[in-house]
Amino acid sequence: xxxxxxxxxxxxxxxxxxxxxxxxxxxxxxxxxxxxxxxxxxxxxxxxxxxxxxxxxxxxxxxxxxxxxxxxxxxxxxxxxxxxxxxxxxxxxxxxxxxxxxxxxxxxxxxxxxxxxxxxxxxxxxxxxxxxxxxxxxxx
Numbered sequence: 001x002x003x004x005x006x007x008x009x010x011x012x013x014x015x016x017x018x019x020x021x022x023x024x025x026x027x028x029x030x031x032x033x034x035x036x037x038x039x040x041x042x043x044x045x046x047x048x049x050x051x052x053x054x055x056x057x058x059x060x061x062x063x064x065x066x067x068x069x070x071x072x073x074x075x076x077x078x079x080x081x082x083x084x085x086x087x088x089x090x091x092x093x094x095x096x097x098x099x100x101x102x103x104x105x106x107x108x109x110x111x112x113x114x115x116x117x118x119x120x121x122x123x124x125x126x127x128x129x130x131x132x133x134x135x136x137x138x139x140x
Contacts, residue, residue: 010139012051016078016093022046022053024107027095029054029072030061032105038096049073074098074105076135081106082116085127088134091116101128 018025031039041055045062048054049069056062065072076084081099083091097110097117101124108117120127 011077014077014090014138015052016090017052022055023078024054024074025093025095026055028057028061029074029105030064031057032098032100033072034061034064036100038098071103072105074107076106076131077139078107080109080116081131082108082120082127084134085120085129085131088130088137090138 015023017023020026023029026041026043028039028041031037039057041057041061043055045056045059046053047056047062047066049066054062054065056065075081077090078093079089080091080093083089091109093107094110095107097108097115099106099108099117099120106117106120106128108115108120110116
């Protein structure tokens, strides 16, 4: 993305947060990059950046995130990347259904036999372009 999504004044009010106000349903955003899997974070290892709280599985991950939140934050505020590209809608995600592309974390809806990552993969470039534009309109 050409702009800092975290730096937007509207980021926090549009981010996908659970009932406790935590991003990625409490999963560690850095673990997707360092371990290539979804790892649950711990309440006592957290940080709030631009009004959004994240949990981490280790203090090292928290410190990595703090040094570069744009690198580790999920795209589109943590909403389903496919839905953002297809219709510009904020659709919930399954934190275990993700993809890393060009150093960015994309999360997807995966419930009721509908894994949107599969559909995303069929037309990723066009969907990502549309999703970037749709998200930029939402948070600007």
